[in-house]
Amino acid sequence: MLPWAVRRTRLPLLALRCVACPSGRATLGDGRFRVNANGKLLDVWLLVNCVSCDRTGKLTVHERVPVRSLPADRLAGYTANAPSLVVDTLLDPSIARRNRYALDWNGCWELHAPPPPEVCWPLEITVVFDAPVPVRPERLIAQGLGVSRSEIACRVKIDIPLNRRVNQDFSFTLLGPVR
């Protein structure tokens, strides 16, 4: 089995409309949360900045939740703007749905694909996603093997649709050497 890896090289932009300008992209900026306590209830937002006019926007992370419902270390992470928590929050699909943004992964990831050995056919290759980058298997395999998309159809056996975007681990079998 040969492992390939999809790795994040930097954080993706947010495809998110700005209320102040026509820009459709925002960035995490410094990666800060805003925590607001109101009695025993908490609001937590993640702050983002428009890439064009720098206006600050707020993504809702928690809205009027009881303080006690959040684990202490999570709460400390929000208060301290813990970088790993900032990243996890940005990449959390439920946060993206709630705040109606998509992630723009263009230029923010790379594929590590060691060349297949000369022997041992067929060869199973597993693609491991270190970051949830949505990619079409066809495009990824073409890039990793350095072959055209049309060649893939006769050289690769795969159980998922080649054309539908995935963002989690999958495997395929390479039936013979690629030229």
Ligand SMILES: [Zn+2]
């Ligand atoms: Zn703007």
